[in-house]
Each structure stands twice: as structure tokens, then as C-alpha cells.
Amino acid sequence: MSASRNRELLALVPVALLLTAGFAAVFAQNDSQLTNLSLSYGLYFLAICLATHIYIRIRLPNADPYLFPLMALLTAFGLVMLYRLDSELGGELARDQANWFVLGLILFAVVIQVFRDYSVLERYRYTIALISLALLMAPRLPLIGSQVNGAYLGISLGPISFQPAELAKIGIVIFLASYLREHRELLVVGARRFLGITFPPLKHLGPLLVVWGAAMFMLIFIRDLGSSLMFFAAFLALIYVATGRLSFVIIGMAMFLAGAWVIYHTVPHVTDRVDIWLDPYQDPSGAGYQILQSMFAMADGGLFGEGFAQAMVVIPGTNSPLLPAAQTDLIYTLITSELGLFGACAIIATYLLIAARGFKVALMANDGFSKLLATGLTTVFAFQAFVIIGGVTRVIPLTGVTLPLVSYGGSSILANFLLLALLLLISDRARREAREGI
Amino acid sequence: MDYEPISVALKFGFLAVLYLFLLWIAASARKDLRRNRGGDGGSDATIASVPSGSYDAWLVVVKGGGLEAGTRFDVFGGVTLGRSGEADVSFTDRYASGLHARLYPRGDRYFLEDMNSTNGTLLDGGAVTSEVEMRDGSMIEIGDTAFRFELDRP
Numbered sequence: 001m002s003a004s005r006n007r008e009l010l011a012l013v014p015v016a017l018l019l020t021a022g023f024a025a026v027f028a029q030n031d032s033q034l035t036n037l038s039l040s041y042g043l044y045f046l047a048i049c050l051a052t053h054i055y056i057r058i059r060l061p062n063a064d065p066y067l068f069p070l071m072a073l074l075t076a077f078g079l080v081m082l083y084r085l086d087s088e089l090g091g092e093l094a095r096d097q098a099n100w101f102v103l104g105l106i107l108f109a110v111v112i113q114v115f116r117d118y119s120v121l122e123r124y125r126y127t128i129a130l131i132s133l134a135l136l137m138a139p140r141l142p143l144i145g146s147q148v149n150g151a152y153l154g155i156s157l158g159p160i161s162f163q164p165a166e167l168a169k170i171g172i173v174i175f176l177a178s179y180l181r182e183h184r185e186l187l188v189v190g191a192r193r194f195l196g197i198t199f200p201p202l203k204h205l206g207p208l209l210v211v212w213g214a215a216m217f218m219l220i221f222i223r224d225l226g227s228s229l230m231f232f233a234a235f236l237a238l239i240y241v242a243t244g245r246l247s248f249v250i251i252g253m254a255m256f257l258a259g260a261w262v263i264y265h266t267v268p269h270v271t272d273r274v275d276i277w278l279d280p281y282q283d284p285s286g287a288g289y290q291i292l293q294s295m296f297a298m299a300d301g302g303l304f305g306e307g308f309a310q311a312m313v314v315i316p317g318t319n320s321p322l323l324p325a326a327q328t329d330l331i332y333t334l335i336t337s338e339l340g341l342f343g344a345c346a347i348i349a350t351y352l353l354i355a356a357r358g359f360k361v362a363l364m365a366n367d368g369f370s371k372l373l374a375t376g377l378t379t380v381f382a383f384q385a386f387v388i389i390g391g392v393t394r395v396i397p398l399t400g401v402t403l404p405l406v407s408y409g410g411s412s413i414l415a416n417f418l419l420l421a422l423l424l425l426i427s428d429r430a431r432r433e434a435r436e437g438i
Numbered sequence: 439m440d441y442e443p444i445s446v447a448l449k450f451g452f453l454a455v456l457y458l459f460l461l462w463i464a465a466s467a468r469k470d471l472r473r474n475r476g477g478d479g480g481s482d483a484t485i486a487s488v489p490s491g492s493y494d495a496w497l498v499v500v501k502g503g504g505l506e507a508g509t510r511f512d513v514f515g516g517v518t519l520g521r522s523g524e525a526d527v528s529f530t531d532r533y534a535s536g537l538h539a540r541l542y543p544r545g546d547r548y549f550l551e552d553m554n555s556t557n558g559t560l561l562d563g564g565a566v567t568s569e570v571e572m573r574d575g576s577m578i579e580i581g582d583t584a585f586r587f588e589l590d591r592p
Contacts, residue, residue: 007466014459018452025448066463073459123524182526185512307449339453346456353463360470367515 004065004431005057011069012053015076016046022080025308030087045076052105059112060428062435064361067427070354071420074405075101075413077347081334082408084309085327093327093408100410104417111421118425122178122369132171135164136218165227166402166415169380170422172231176212176238177372184242184368216259223269226387226399232256233383234376241362241375277397290324294392297323297330297337298344305340327408329400333392347406348389355382361423364430374426377419494590495548495572497541503529503583513587516542518553519580533557533581541572541587548572548589557581 020042027038049072056063079101083094115121121128180187187205212235216228236252239245263270272287280288297311311334313323323330336344358378365371384404391398402412497517499509511517517526522536535555542549552559552566559566560579574589 011459011463014455018455018459021448021452021455025445025452028444028448066467070463185510304453305449307445308452310445339449342453342457346453346460349460349464353460353467356467360467 002057002061004063005053005061008056008065008068009050009053011066012046012049012072015069015073016042016049018073019045019076019080022076022308023083026080026084026087029307029309045079048102048105052108055109055112056424059116060424062431063424063428064357064431067354067357067361067420067423070350070357071405071416073350074347077335078331078403078406078408080308081331081338081406082327084338085313085334087309088313096410097408097413100413103410104413107414108417108421111418112425115422115425118373118422119369121174121373122181125175125178128171129175132168132175133214133218135168135171136222138164139222163402163409163411165222165224166409166411167418169227169230169234169384170377170415170419172212173234173238173376173380174373176235177376178369180238180242181368181372187239187243187248220263220267223267224399224401225270225273225397226384226391226401229387229396229399230380230383230401234379237379238372238376242368242372273397273399277394280394290330291392291394291398293323294330294333294398295394297333298393301337301340301344303340303342305336305338305343308338311337325400328402329388329398329407330392331403331407332389335406348385351382351385351404354378358382358423361427361430364434365426366430366433370426370430374423377423381416381419495541495543496588496590497527497578497585498588499529500577500584500586502581503531503534505529505583513541513548514543516540519578519585520553520555527585529583531581531583534583538580539566539578548587550578555580 020038023038023041049068052068056068079094079097082097086092086094212231216231220228232252236249239252240249264274265271275282276287276291280291282288284292300306300311311323313321313326313334315322323333326334332344332347335347339346355378358374358381362371362374362378365374381404384401387396387399388401388403388407390396391401402409404416405413495513497511497513497519499505499507499511501507511527513527518537518540519525519527519529519534520536520538521530521534522528525537533556535553535557537553538555539550539552539559542551548571549569550559550561550566550572551569557580560577561570561572562577563579572587572589574587576587578585578587
């Protein structure tokens with residue numbers, strides 16, 4: 001199916017073009033000079049993407065043609081926005097991010113090489129689950145843990161700092177997918193009706209609840225609320241896809257609401273976040289500052305935006321930020337401010353298309369594990385985008401997760417390219433089997 | 439030289455290329471979807487439904503194996519049977535090997551294969567030597583354990 005590879009190749013050209021145009025616009029705005037430097041950045045980017053494309057062509061000739069270009073587009077968006085921040089604030093975020101992008105693609109290639117038969121993941125599911133839980137635990141350990149804004153998100157080993165929740169999300173999804181693949185039938189068969197609601201049998205749900213409950217506990221322990229929301233969504237999506245029982249999802253939602261209520265009243269960190277979400281004006285220059293500035297900045301964008309490098313990110317004449325954490329939490333705000341409603345919709349459309357392609361992969365896959373894995377990976381990816389975009393637009397309380405592939409952050413980039421590698425592996429096998437008529 | 443018009447042009451050019459790109463991908467994805475629908479009569483979001491080209495099948499415990507008679511195992515996508523915990527259908531039977539036999543689909547048919555077990559596998563009373571096709575209602579016997587195969591072919 002080289003037609004699909006050709007389509008992938010063709011799709012990478014506009015992505016590189018967009019990156020070039022973005023860089024050119026930032027140059028034009030800041031240095032009042034157009035050099036061919038932006039063109040060479042665009043060419044570098046295209047060269048890296050082409051190398052990856054050739055690798056996919058050799059290793060996974062049948063894989064989905066659109067996933068990689070769409071993810072490259074998100075990365076390009078991130079690079080342009082980070083470069084634009086660098087040019088105003090000074091710093092080397094864009095260069096770091098570009099390095100992480102290259103490292104992410106190397107990891108992508110290694111994963112495809114090593115896990116060509118990804119069903120081995122199923123055999124190590126308890127090991128993977130344990131490692132993921134240990135990773136979630138790590139930020140609370142003395143010496144290597146570090147705290148930012150009340151949340152223990154990162155670990156630092158010497159010069160390297162790392163957000164383990166990003167990798168743990170993939171590990172937990174692998175565990176859930178492989179466990180449910182084996183036990184889904186038992187969950188349905190052993191179900192009992194009580195008060196008109198079908199409950200899953202506790203015996204078979206047990207190990208699932210233990211691992212998943214431990215993950216939720218860790219996330220509350222390290223106060224990473226955004227990730228806990230993602231885990232929950234992935235868990236419910238997988239249960240639904242594995243059993244086809246809507247009642248299990250409803251029970252899950254009820255459990256979530258009950259849990260959220262208890263946590264809201266007992267964990268002060270959560271109470272603060274929710275109160276600020278409900279009424280940011282109660283502390284406009286303190287806790288509510290970030291979300292309020294985010295909304296004003298987005299309103300400034302209008303329909304078509306103020307243009308690249310035009311949004312105000314620092315208060316003029318000072319060094320204090322007008323958009324705090326513009327490179328991570330508020331990067332979506334920055335894009336909306338500079339490219340307007342149309343730019344913002346394009347970003348959301350990109351995530352939607354990735355989700356659509358991911359679920360397509362799940363539909364095409366022939367075995368239960370592949371289907372569940374593709375569904376789970378797509379759900380965490382799409383839900384992460386929802387959690388942060390919903391957060392900055394005040395649809396849900398703002399929690400600090402990264403906008404996948406756009407926000408600045410090495411572990412996020414690495415984890416998402418690992419996720420892409422797994423999706424493409426599943427897709428390659430599914431489409432190959434479909435073609436051979438199995 | 440004034441760069442304002444260039445900036446504005448770049449912004450609108452960026453948005454235009456971006457939207458054309460996304461529309462192109464959305465259009466191709468839609469075409470893909472339609473082709474699929476024509477191909478295998480529609481597909482559902484849950485894996486409990488019929489996937490492309492193969493039908494759902496079950497193994498129902500008839501007797502033995504330390505399993506409750508009537509317990510149903512989904513064999514969709516293929517399963518392994520045996521005494522080991524690694525087997526998809528795992529049961530206790532002193533005549534069963536760790537990985538005793540496997541069931542797998544090819545197209546819309548299911549096949550049974552003995553995986554070099556010590557004591558062999560019987561299908562409807564006959565020993566399984568190479569791969570044999572499964573029919574709805576076929577009886578698999580491993581040691582003292584018996585399963586009935588059910589194929590849900592419309």
C-alpha cells in the first residue's frame with residue numbers, strides 16, 4: 001500500500017511550509033527583517049520529517065498515512081510559538097524543544113524496531129503496571145522529587161528533569177488494555193443485576209480496580225489532577241469498548257462524581273483550584289490571575305488573531321508575565337490570541353482528526369488487545385488536549401497538563417511519540433491483515 | 439521598509455494553508471470511512487461486535503477443568519487452551535499440558551490445532567493431528583475436560 005505512504009509524504013510538505021511561514025512571520029515582526037533563516041529552519045524540519053517518513057516506509061509500509069503528519073503539524077505549531085516566546089523573553093525553549101523532537105523521533109524509531117511484535121507487552125503487563133506506579137510515586141520521593149505550584153509533577157536527576165506521569169499514562173493504558181482483553185468476557189458473563197442496574201463481578205474487576213485505584217491515589221498524592229482526569233476517561237472508554245455495557249460507564253461516572261465531591265471537600269489544593277474556576281475574580285491578581293489573563297488574551301485574538309508575535313506576553317516595561325506559563329499551560333491561549341478563533345479551531349480540529357484516525361485504527365485491528373490498546377492510547381491523547389484546552393477556556397478547572405506535542409516539555413514530547421509509535425504499529429498490522437484478506 | 443503587510447499576509451496565508459491541509463485530510467478520511475462501510479457491512483465501536491470478516495465464537499465448558507459448566511469463553515481473535523496461567527482459556531486438568539491447543543480464526547472460519555501436547559486433543563471423538571476446521575457445536579476434549587464450540591454465523 002505505497003499509495004498511503006505517498007499520501008503521508010505529500011502531507012508533510014504543507015506542514016513544513018506552515019512551519020516556515022510561522023518562523024518567517026515571527027522574524028518579520030521582531031527583527032523587522034526577512035532572512036532566509038526561516039527557510040532553512042523549515043528545510044531542517046522537512047528533512048527530519050522525511051527521514052522519519054522513509055523509516056516508516058521501510059518498517060511500517062501499511063501504517064495510517066495521516067497520524068504522523070498531523071502530529072508533526074502540532075509539533076510545528078509548538079516550535080513556532082516557542083520561538084516566538086524566545087524572541088521576546090530571551091531563552092532557548094524552541095531549540096530545546098527541537099532537540100526533544102529529534103530525540104522523540106529517535107525513540108519512535110527504537111520502539112518500532114524493538115516492539116515490532118507488540119503483543120509481548122501483554123506478557124509483561126504486571127511489570128509495566130508496577131513500573132508505571134513507581135514512576136507516579138517518584139516525584140514524592142526525597143532528593144529527586146520537586147514541587148511546582150503545589151503539585152509534585154517532576155523528578156530531577158542532576159541536570160535532567162522529567163515528568164513521569166507522561167510515561168506512566170502509556171504504561172497504565174497498556175496494562176488496562178491487556179487485562180481487559182483477557183477478562184472482558186468474564187466481566188460481562190458474571191455481571192449481576194441489582195436495583196435494575198447491571199454491576200460487574202467484583203472478583204474479576206479486582207486486579208483492575210487495584211492498579212487503577214493505586215494510580216488514582218498516586219495522582220492525588222502528587223496532586224496531578226489533570227492526569228487523574230485523563231486516566232479516568234481512558235479507564236471508562238476501555239471498559240465500555242471491552243464490554244459494550246453502558247451501565248458500567250454510568251457506574252464509573254457515579255463513582256467519579258462521588259470521589260470528586262469527597263476530594264473537593266478534603267484536599268485543600270483541589271478546593272482552591274475549583275473555587276478559582278468558579279469565581280476567578282475573588283483573587284484577580286493572585287490565584288485567579290492566570291485564568292483571567294488567559295481569557296482576556298483569547299478575547300484579544302478575535303476572529304483572525306493579532307498576528308504572529310503580536311500578543312502581549314509580558315507587561316510592557318517590566319519583566320512580570322501577563323500570561324504566566326505561556327510556554328506550557330497557556331500555549332493554547334497564546335495561539336488563540338495570535339491566530340484568533342480560526343487558529344484555535346484549527347488546533348482543535350487537528351486533535352479531532354488524530355482522535356478519528358486513532359479510533360479508525362482500533363476499528364480496523366483484528367485482535368482484542370490491539371483494539372483496546374489503540375482505543376486507550378487515542379483516548380488519553382485526546383483527553384489530555386481536552387483537559388488543558390478546557391482548563392484555559394474555563395470549561396473545567398485549570399490543571400497543569402501539557403497540550404500534547406505543542407507545549408514545551410521533553411517528557412511530553414517523548415511520551416507522545418512513544419504513543420504514536422504504538423498506534424502506527426497497531427495500524428500497520430491491521431491494515432496489512434485487511435489487505436491480505438485475513 | 440515596512441513589514442506590516444508581510445506579517446498580515448503571512449498570518450492569513452498560514453491560516454489558509456492550515457485549513458486546506460486539514461480539509462484535505464478530513465476529506466480523505468471520510469472517503470476511507472465510506473470505502474470501509476461498503477466493504478464489510480458496517481462496524482461498531484465495541485469489540486463485542488462483529489469485526490471485519492470474522493464472526494464471534496465461544497467455547498462453552500461442558501464438564502471438568504475445575505470450571506463451572508456453562509462458563510463461556512470468547513474466542514474472538516483466537517485463544518490458547520491449557521493448564522498454564524498464560525493460556526487464554528486456563529483450566530486445571532492433570533492430563534492437560536501448559537499450552538495444550540489453540541483456536542484461531544482465518545477469514546470467517548475457525549481452526550483448532552494441538553500444540554504438541556503430551557496427551558493429545560480430541561475433536562468430536564477423533565484425535566487432532568493437524569489443523570482442523572471447527573463447526574458450530576463441535577466438542578473439544580482435553581483429558582477430562584470438555585468444551586463445546588459455538589459459532590455465531592448469521
